[in-house]
Amino acid sequence: MTTWVVDTGPLIFLAKLGRLGLLHREDIKVYIPQAVLDEVRGKVDQATREIEKACGSWLSVQKVGDQRTVEILLAALDVGEAQVIVLAKELDADRIVIDDLDARRFARRAGFKIVGTLGLLLAARLRGDIPSLRAEIEQLELLGFRVAPLLVKAVLSEAGEK
Numbered sequence: 001m002t003t004w005v006v007d008t009g010p011l012i013f014l015a016k017l018g019r020l021g022l023l024h025r026e027d028i029k030v031y032i033p034q035a036v037l038d039e040v041r042g043k044v045d046q047a048t049r050e051i052e053k054a055c056g057s058w059l060s061v062q063k064v065g066d067q068r069t070v071e072i073l074l075a076a077l078d079v080g081e082a083q084v085i086v087l088a089k090e091l092d093a094d095r096i097v098i099d100d101l102d103a104r105r106f107a108r109r110a111g112f113k114i115v116g117t118l119g120l121l122l123a124a125r126l127r128g129d130i131p132s133l134r135a136e137i138e139q140l141e142l143l144g145f146r147v148a149p150l151l152v153k154a155v156l157s158e159a160g161e162k
Contacts (some may be wrong), residue, residue, distance in 0.1 A: 002094040003029050005087050006059075008039040008080045009099040010117045015047035016143050017136060022120050022129070023097070024058045031062045031091060033083035065090055077103050088112055099145075118147065118155050125159045133159040 006023065011032065014020045023030050032055075040051050055061055064070060064083045073082035081103040088096050088107070096107050099116045107114050115123075117140065125133040137152055156162065 001027055001029055003031065003091050004095045004097055005031050005033070005084050005091065005093045006036065007032075007084045007096070007098040007100070007103065008036045010097045010120065011036065011051055012040060012047050013099075013117050013140055013143060013145055014120070015050045017139055019121070019124070019130070019136070020050050020054060022124050024054070029060070030058060031060045031087060031093070033064050033080070033087045034061060035064075035079045035083040037061050039080045062087055062091070073106075076106065081106075085110065085112070117145065118151065122155050122159055125161075132161070134161050 004023070011020070014022060037051075037055065040048055051059070064087050066086050066089075069086050069089075070079070070082045073085060077085070077100075081098065081100055084096060084098060085103070085107055087093070089110075094113065096112045096114045097116065097120065098104055098107060098114055104114050104116065118137070121130065121133055121136050124130045125136075130136060134156055137147070137156070141147070
């Protein structure tokens with residue numbers, strides 16, 4: 001079993017797409033720190049309700065122990081991202097699910113394997129779990145997801161979509 005720690009952005013966007021289940025697999029234990037749940041609860045909507053429901057079953061909320069390191073990371077990251085990275089270290093996580101570019105760079109330099117929302121959707125498309133990656137990306141963009149056009153082109157190409 002592998003351990004993943006998830007940040008707010010991917011959690012919310014997957015929930016809004018109706019794809020939160022992409023994180024729920026038998027071979028993965030999924031955690032979020034308390035700060036991520038607090039950020040999710042900042043705006044109550046259907047996505048929030050789906051995430052809350054997942055917290056009652058397969059999504060585990062975990063308290064971060066090393067608050068000192070969180071405080072240091074706040075110089076460069078927001079509280080959710082900082083807690084995700086510290087919790088991933090504490091749990092010896094196999095992967096961090098995070099979209100923010102600065103946080104991704106930091107996590108990668110710290111030695112973590114990372115994946116973002118697009119990576120999860122690409123993997124789902126390659127497994128045949130979703131019919132069109134392009135449609136998912138278009139919906140994400142309508143929801144306010146920001147992504148570089150070159151990245152979209154590369155991901156669609158990898159999925160075999162033009």
